[in-house]
Amino acid sequence: MTGHHPGRSRRATERKGDVRERSILDTCEALLAQKGYDAMTVGDLAQGAGITRGALYFYFGSKQEVVTALVARTVEHLWERSRATAQAEEPRQAIAAAMQRTVELWNEHGLVMRTAIDLSLTVPEIGELWQHTADLFIEAITAVLERAGIQAGAKPYQAPAMARSLCWMIERTFYHASQESREELRQASATCEHIWLTSAGLIT
Template sequence: MPGHPPARSRRAAERKGDVRERAILDTCEALLAQKGYDAMTVGDIAQGAGITRGALYFYFGSKQEVVAALVARTVEHLWERSRVTAQTEEPRQAIAAAMRRTVELWNEHGPVFRTAIDLSLTVPEIGELWSRTAELFIEAITAVLERAGVQAGTGPDQASAMAGALCWMIERTFYHASQESREKLQKASSTCEHIWLISAGLTA
């Protein structure tokens, strides 16, 4: 049809756009690890992705938008990896598997997670993503606690409230430990796992 590129050209353009956007996000993640959010600039991201600043602005309006998209991608990856645990899995095994995967993800994407936590109170989009992710994990932890025999409900000694405390404890503990070393993160994970097992009544 006159005025419209052929379907093949459109698909090629879409693929090219996907590749460029992925390069931008990959570069952003590398720069967060190297420089941190405050020191990183749009120019740094564009240079690392092999494009001009103008080309980057075709995809994202600011450094903040790039980071928000990176957090969204990483959170999606985190949830896809973490929901492998079947709801019927034995609680002790589910807890061990969940902590093992969480350590793997923090080792892979620690700078992104820490940046998301730092920006969650000031950047609404990132705050919503992080809160929704926490809600999903709280639901998963609640399910494991209930399968272990903890009473359902929101009271202080009931599954939902305990799951919320466990989720935020793990987040803050991993945030600090991941800045030190993988060894520190692994030790922190073992401690969090032990506390989760105690909460579930599974230490005997």
Template sequence: MPESVRAGRRRSAAPSKGDLRELKILEVLGGLLAVKGFDALTTADIAERAGLSRGSMYFYFNSKQEALVALFARTVEALREKSRAAADDPAAPREAIATVMRRTRDRWHEHGLIMRVAIDQSPAIPELSALWQETADIFIDAIAKILVRAGVAAHGGPDGAQALARALCWMVERSFYHASAVSPEALDEACETCQVVWLRVAGLDS
């Protein structure tokens, strides 16, 4: 392949200036959440920290709410990918559960603040609520498939794999939400406890 064609492909694959500015805005928003909180910060705060005029800021996001949705979407995409991978994990159920819990804990370690803010704001921002529900549904599907592989019945009753998976999903979400606001150690402990519960539900605690 001619060098000019390869160079052209490299250039086309590189992020545009607009992409980089948008990423900068989201990084700035993440930083401001840690020092100012979502309710207190303004679009002007984000623009100033990102080195943009307010007019330029509105070219990318019309509001701080819209920017938060974009930031949260980037954050949960990795959770979605890991949950999909967990659903098809060929490892034994016990190992698959440990892998899911470790990956989920690591995401909360890294992005707990963003996830807590998004969860807190979801009643007022429907897009956030939809994103989180879609992510939870993928996680629930992965949990249910692992439970079925462990021998849990797949019927639709309250003790079926899907119902148990739903309860486990929201147990993990609430436990990680609260623990991540306390300390990394608390989050690690919450992860261990949730894993114990999941193993018992799956009949793998012996």
């Protein structure tokens, strides 16, 4: 029995820690909407999560670390939703599915996505996260283009270069549309999907 209780206690502590960390990140997302990144403080984060500043520092060393973790959680959701795109059999369906999943996440977490883009040039950890996410999407877009018959290679009109341009076009288009309304985002998604289909030679 003596060997059983410490293990159970550790598991309970880990679960409690997971709940607290999630609460801090959820609070951070809410405060981004209410105050913005610059005005938000560690005290605000602790108060919103129902813990002391000292307790918050047990999980994160700074406001920047909290936001970085929030971005990491969000982009992981983005990639999880779009992971099947590269493996989908039919390019048209793959493109439609990718755009649908992406617009859903921008509707849910557009503020976090815009914050990630805004901070990507000044916060190296966020910049690396965002670039890694872009690289994954470029790889997935490349696979769809190649499956649609676009040639592989390093030339400007071949699949990898086209995929890079499509990825960054989608990012910038969604960034602006998400600040307007869900309808603007829906229309922007439809436009990006049309451009991707055209680039793949699937519509003329």
